[in-house]
Amino acid sequence: MMSDCESLNCTCFVCSKLFVDPRILPCLHTFCRSCLEAGNLPANNQGSVRCPKCLRTFPIASGTLTKNVHGDLEAKVAQVLAKMADARHGTACEGCRDGNLSSGPAKAFCADCNEMICQQCWDEHKRHLSLKKHKIVPCGGESNEALHWLLRSTEYRCTSPGHEEKEWSVYCNTCGILACQSCTLQGHREHQYGALEAVSKTQREETVASLSRARETMAKLKLAIESRRATAEEMETNAKRVALAVTAAFEELENSLKQRKNALLTKLEKVMIPSSTAVKQQKEFEKVYKELSDYSEATVRILQTYTDAEMLALKGFLPGQLEAVLKTCESAPLRPAPHNSAVLSLDTTRLLKLIQQLGEVEECSPLHSTWAQTLPDTQPCVNTPYQVIVETRNPSQEKLTGGGLRLKGELVNLSTKSVMTGEAEDHRDGSYTLSFTPHTPGSHQLRITVEGEHLTNSPCDLYVNRDYTAVAPVVQRFAVRCPSFIAVRGDSRDLYVSSDLVHVIDREGKERCTIGGVGSREGQFNGPQGIAVHGEVMYVADRYNHRIQKMTVDGEFLQAFGQGQTTGVCFDPRGDRIIAANGQNNVLVFNAAGTLVQSISGSTSGGGSFSFPHGVAVDPQGNVHVAARKSSSIKVFNSKGSFVRAYGNLIEPTGIAIDRGGYCLVCEMYTSLITVFDVQGKLVAKIQTRLLKQMAVAVDPDGSVYVSSSDDNVVVKL
Numbered sequence: 001m002m003s004d005c006e007s008l009n010c011t012c013f014v015c016s017k018l019f020v021d022p023r024i025l026p027c028l029h030t031f032c033r034s035c036l037e038a039g040n041l042p043a044n045n046q047g048s049v050r051c052p053k054c055l056r057t058f059p060i061a062s063g064t065l066t067k068n069v070h071g072d073l074e075a076k077v078a079q080v081l082a083k084m085a086d087a088r089h090g091t092a093c094e095g096c097r098d099g100n101l102s103s104g105p106a107k108a109f110c111a112d113c114n115e116m117i118c119q120q121c122w123d124e125h126k127r128h129l130s131l132k133k134h135k136i137v138p139c140g141g142e143s144n145e146a147l148h149w150l151l152r153s154t155e156y157r158c159t160s161p162g163h164e165e166k167e168w169s170v171y172c173n174t175c176g177i178l179a180c181q182s183c184t185l186q187g188h189r190e191h192q193y194g195a196l197e198a199v200s201k202t203q204r205e206e207t208v209a210s211l212s213r214a215r216e217t218m219a220k221l222k223l224a225i226e227s228r229r230a231t232a233e234e235m236e237t238n239a240k241r242v243a244l245a246v247t248a249a250f251e252e253l254e255n256s257l258k259q260r261k262n263a264l265l266t267k268l269e270k271v272m273i274p275s276s277t278a279v280k281q282q283k284e285f286e287k288v289y290k291e292l293s294d295y296s297e298a299t300v301r302i303l304q305t306y307t308d309a310e311m312l313a314l315k316g317f318l319p320g321q322l323e324a325v326l327k328t329c330e331s332a333p334l335r336p337a338p339h340n341s342a343v344l345s346l347d348t349t350r351l352l353k354l355i356q357q358l359g360e361v362e363e364c365s366p367l368h369s370t371w372a373q374t375l376p377d378t379q380p381c382v383n384t385p386y387q388v389i390v391e392t393r394n395p396s397q398e399k400l401t402g403g404g405l406r407l408k409g410e411l412v413n414l415s416t417k418s419v420m421t422g423e424a425e426d427h428r429d430g431s432y433t434l435s436f437t438p439h440t441p442g443s444h445q446l447r448i449t450v451e452g453e454h455l456t457n458s459p460c461d462l463y464v465n466r467d468y469t470a471v472a473p474v475v476q477r478f479a480v481r482c483p484s485f486i487a488v489r490g491d492s493r494d495l496y497v498s499s500d501l502v503h504v505i506d507r508e509g510k511e512r513c514t515i516g517g518v519g520s521r522e523g524q525f526n527g528p529q530g531i532a533v534h535g536e537v538m539y540v541a542d543r544y545n546h547r548i549q550k551m552t553v554d555g556e557f558l559q560a561f562g563q564g565q566t567t568g569v570c571f572d573p574r575g576d577r578i579i580a581a582n583g584q585n586n587v588l589v590f591n592a593a594g595t596l597v598q599s600i601s602g603s604t605s606g607g608g609s610f611s612f613p614h615g616v617a618v619d620p621q622g623n624v625h626v627a628a629r630k631s632s633s634i635k636v637f638n639s640k641g642s643f644v645r646a647y648g649n650l651i652e653p654t655g656i657a658i659d660r661g662g663y664c665l666v667c668e669m670y671t672s673l674i675t676v677f678d679v680q681g682k683l684v685a686k687i688q689t690r691l692l693k694q695m696a697v698a699v700d701p702d703g704s705v706y707v708s709s710s711d712d713n714v715v716v717k718l
Contacts, residue, residue: 010074013053017544019075023065030051030071080109083116084139093118111135156451204560240363247398249359260482262346271342277657291325296655304716379661379679381465382441383705387420390432392450410447411462415702416440440465443660447694468676468685476717479511483656483708483715485568486698487531487538489553491699496538498528499707499714502555505715515555520545523557530569530615530696532578539578541566546581551596561594568615568656568696581613589624589641600624600641608643610635615656615696617664619679627656627666634666634681647681655696659703667694667707674707674718687718 008409010019016036021033029051049065050057083091085509091106094115106116110125112134117125123130166180170311174191197287231692235330293494299322378387392405400406409422414711422434447459480497487496494512495505502525516525530541533553540549548562548569576592585602602610610628617625623644626635633646634656648666655667662679667689675688691709697705705718 010071010078018078019068019071022068022071022075024068025049025051025065026058026060027051027056028386030068032514033065033663036065043693060254064457084109093121094599095121106139108136110136111137118647140613145251151175168196171196174693180412201558202280204431204556208536208552212276212537215535230279235452246359246361253358264346268342288325295322295325296436343521360568374502379463380438381437381466382438384437384467384468386436386438388434388436388446388448390434390450390455392430392432406451407432407434408449410458411436411438412445412447413447435566438464439542440464443701464703465659465661465663466705468663468665468687471685471705471718472691474718476509478505478715478717480505480714481713482710483695483713484528484531485541485696486706486708486715487533488698488700488706489533490701493700493702494553494707495715496531496533496553498525498531498540500528501525502528502531502540512521513555515551516540522560523549523551523555529567530580532569532571534571534573539569539571539592541569541580543567543583548578548590548594557595561590562588562596564588568627570618572618572622572624574620576620577618577620579616579624581616581626581628584614585611585613587613587616587622587637588626598641600626602628603639605636606643607646608635608637612656615666617656617658619658619664620662622661624662625656625658627653629669634664636681645681647677648683650675654694655698655708657697657699659699659706665697665699665705667697671693674705689718691716 011017011020012032012035013029014031017032019030019032022030023036024030031052035052042107047059048057049060049630058646082545093104095113095117101647103118104118107119107667108122109354110121117136122136125134125136132258134241140351150425162681163483164515168178168180170193171181172183172184172188172193174178174193175188175476177192177195179188179543211570235652276528283592303313306314320373327577338653352654360634388409390407402608404426407424407426409424411420411422413420418440422436425433425435427433438444441464444464445459446462448455449458478495478497480499482499483503484498486498488494489496493507495503497503497505501517504512506512511550516523516528518524518526520526524545525540525542526544527542528540529543530539536553537558537710538551542549542560543565546562546564546566547560548648549557550559550561551557562580563582564579564589567583569580570579576645577597578590578592578594580588580590582588587600587602588596590596591597602612602613609631610626611630613626613628615627617627619625624637624639626637627650628635629652631653633648634650634653635646636644638644648669649668651671652669653666657665659665663684664677666675668675669674670693672689672691672694673695674689676684676687678684689703689707692711693709695708695710697708699708706715707718708715
């Protein structure tokens with residue numbers, strides 16, 4: 001019991017208790033009204049409300065907050081479940097006046113009285129006429145679903161005076177409130193109102209459409225986030241690369257300066273070698289000079305003081321000593337020494353100025369580049385080389401010359417998320433070639449960056465065609481009794497197959513559910529034929545009920561439109577059109593609202609006539625292709641309904657499908673063949689299926705082909 005109570009989403013984030021008069025904010029968070037008005041929102045007095053959970057502020061006065069009716073119901077269900085759980089331990093009856101156990105413990109819950117009652121009170125409910133209609137649930141037999149139903153029937157009632165016993169049945173658009181049928185005859189007589197189910201249906205459709213757009217936007221945002229994350233990582237990597245380049249450049253400069261310094265000092269040493277010889281001679285000359293000076297002084301003294309006898313006593317000695325010293329001087333190089341010396345030629349002023357201006361780190365503008373496919377009229381194909389030519393241009397759109405830019409190309413399979421890196425060739429003239437050889441068919445994304453920056457039109461969607469000339473035999477079989485048409489849901493790859501109703505089969509071949517039943521009411525079918533699935537919506541050709549039913553992919557009826565016995569049906573996402581093959585030998589075109597906007601007649605002149613149209617498909621350019629059982633070729637009409645061309649030589653074609661690459665696949669009822677044509681209508685391949693009475697063909701985003709056979713009671717995957 002408590003697990004049931006705890007599973008309900010009915011607890012206030014602020015007080016952690018069950019909701020009391022819950023109010024929902026624009027962020028879709030719900031709180032008790034008293035919690036929102038009890039000072040939890042400091043901005044209340046300024047006409048705005050702040051969500052206690054996500055902390056977002058909204059310009060709404062607290063007194064005008066919208067009540068969450070569903071949250072209120074959930075809280076009341078939880079309260080009742082808790083009371084019933086306590087009743088097992090002898091909870092007192094709330095209906096008895098004395099409030100004790102004298103009349104017995106509570107045995108049931110009365111939704112109209114909103115009280116737990118004992119057996120005696122229960123019996124009184126059965127006896128009294130005014131109480132007999134009260135809705136009572138016994139303890140022990142309660143369930144979430146039952147309590148929800150009971151409380152809705154008692155709580156969801158009109159609040160107008162005198163109408164308290166009447167349930168909501170209309171919605172007043174003028175007042176923006178729920179009301180009962182009687183209100184339309186009184187207070188809301190002149191107002192704009194509508195039936196509750198109809199208004200709710202419109203709101204659900206609008207919500208589904210908004211949700212679909214939200215999911216598409218989320219997908220784009222996710223891609224943008226991944227792109228920004230990759231850009232941030234690339235910027236960080238680039239910054240590190242630039243830092244390393246700066247450090248390396250200046251280390252190289254420092255090493256060069258050191259080498260030059262050492263070279264100059266070595267040269268100076270060589271220049272200084274003659275100077276050392278002169279210094280040595282200087283010392284020798286100083287020695288001889290001193291000797292001559294000493295002898296000269298002594299000789300002068302002798303000449304002045306010695307007598308003739310004393311002079312003659314030194315005859316031969318005194319002059320001999322002077323002559324010996326003079327001979328030493330005569331042998332020495334007494335001419336003046338050379339005046340050569342070392343001179344430094346180094347203009348540091350200019351060099352220092354250059355160093356101050358050496359290099360620059362600045363913000364780089366996004367690289368404006370363009371890319372073009374080598375063969376723009378062709379799509380890439382599995383196991384076939386595919387090349388992209390990249391021309392780089394500056395912000396002025398002038399072609400860059402030379403090469404050396406870091407080019408990177410990736411081909412991402414959107415289904416498997418596998419990434420193939422292309423081989424880049426630098427032509428050294430501002431252009432590059434990226435080469436890929438994809439190995440898987442289906443939807444891909446091409447990403448091209450130059451120096452870490454995405455090109456102008458990167459990333460972009462690219463569809464890789466399957467090699468239909470090498471289709472393997474049947475790889476999977478799905479048993480369906482007398483299948484007719486097939487549709488594939490793009491995101492889940494679920495198959496939607498029409499027979500007596502609609503079967504939903506997952507990619508493993510297990511039947512997930514069936515949709516509809518036999519009949520003519522909303523959501524029922526009488527001979528369902530063509531199926532088209534787009535996002536969360538599908539269109540089913542309800543042939544013998546003479547209508548097309550628009551439903552959610554889970555089978556909820558949304559709308560019915562159309563006329564006549566419709567067979568094939570398809571959706572054109574480019575123009576929001578629904579195209580249907582009609583048994584009256586024409587093709588009808590409806591807009592998204594289900595209004596007929598165009599009719600293509602089978603009696604078109606100029607080769608465009610057809611008879612008994614069975615299958616229809618739309619190519620990537622918006623052209624309508626018609627497969628008619630009594631026509632031997634496929635007829636093509638443009639978006640204006642004008643005949644364009646015909647192609648093929650076929651025998652009773654029934655089903656037709658066009659893959660995202662523009663290739664057309666046609667099944668013939670009795671030949672057991674699937675014929676494949678390219679975008680120009682030229683024959684590509686014929687695939688043998690060995691099936692009897694082929695009814696329809698479909699292809700999923702991965703390039704897998706599905707064929708239905710009513711005689712073989714099977715749908716096969718090729």
